[in-house]
């Protein structure tokens with residue numbers, strides 16, 4: 355069978371994977387890997403979008419050098435961000451990074467015009483300050499001229515797809531993350547946009563995940579010396595692709611897609627939109643196979659990545675492994691943070707922010723790197739328990755273990771802490787879930803795999819899963835009660 359090529363863009367790195375079916379198993383092979391380094395200019399944070407697009411060309415060139423052109427290409431990336439095109443098809447400005455500060459406080463301004471409850475009932479999407487809705491609203495204030503000139507808004511993978519094929523369309527899984535897709539209508543919520551004086555004409559058609567979406571345009575084929583390969587709109591939101599690759603044959607399961615973000619939740623046939631979901635600030639993101647992910651964003655390994663960045667800036671060259679060893683040797687349960695406290699979204703100095711949080715909550719701040727890492731990992735594991743229990747309350751179901759996928763499973767300490775915190779087994783793998791989900795959707799579109807359920811069985815049969823059994827139950831139970839108390843999570847629910 356012919357191979358397909360998946361481009362998976364994460365917030366800190368990107369990769370291209372070739373996928374192929376051999377003897378009833380799925381084989382993947384890394385073709386290309388690159389850093390994704392956002393650029394700060396004049397106080398704003400941007401993606402280096404053309405450099406990232408160039409990496410798609412490098413990936414294609416590598417397949418050419420290896421003498422194996424893929425039968426199709428698919429692209430997935432982080433959600434919510436977008437590029438604007440003018441009427442000639444030119445990119446208007448460089449796409450902003452969702453952590454750019456221009457959306458600070460914007461959500462509250464929008465709520466003054468349309469109440470939070472109404473926005474939730476229309477969209478089913480959790481409130482994150484960087485949702486596309488608030489980014490567009492911020493743009494209308496800071497650069498109305500750009501918005502007036504725009505004729506098309508394309509989410510990041512759709513923008514790359516447009517650069518490759520010349521065709522402009524968004525895709526369902528990513529469209530839902532904008533917070534102006536209405537699952538009851540099954541399309542853009544134009545009324546919501548109109549009431550916020552945001553242009554509805556930009557949005558255009560939405561393709562279902564797994565649609566054929568054009569072929570490489572002639573210009574690219576000539577430049578790279580490759581044939582006009584078909585491009586498939588996969589589940590272009592990376593979390594949608596990752597969850598498509600959960601290795602299970604069960605209908606009901608909970609997952610944690612663990613990378614820069616931790617995305618925890620379950621899969622539903624329909625969006626679950628009610629007061630309880632709103633109060634818990636869960637979301638309903640569109641997925642592959644006509645599903646919705648009832649999930650919650652947890653700040654994730656971003657906190658650790660940012661600590662490491664700060665320590666490296668100060669001259670430290672301690673490796674990731676060494677830091678984890680120090681964390682394993684540090685005192686248990688010395689202090690806790692709520693990883694989702696807004697102050698951790700984009701602080702200038704993450705270690706200092708952690709210290710400040712500890713002081714403000716009456717705790718002794720961590721005194722060294724090992725203690726800091728331990729605090730972050732224990733707090734994440736405890737937050738996972740909290741969100742797992744909220745998920746069970748919302749669905750009325752009980753889950754007997756947790757699937758973890760994504761790069762975060764390299765962090766064995768975090769996997770073990772998570773099993774301890776939730777008191778249930780953790781099944782870790784596969785690491786490259788987003789790329790694998792991307793590959794599955796291409797194979798389904800090409801008729802190589804029947805459907806999502808067969809794809810998941812194929813993943814189960816093809817990739818190893820590491821099992822972490824819960825340990826130290828009593829200590830973790832006590833720690834959880836202290837964590838709830840210190841973070842005020844239960845108080846904030848009242």
Ligand code: LRH
Nearest residue numbers: 431432433434592593615
């Ligand atoms: C993870 C992710 C997540 C979004 C965030 C912006 O990469 O796509 O699902 O909330 O990035």
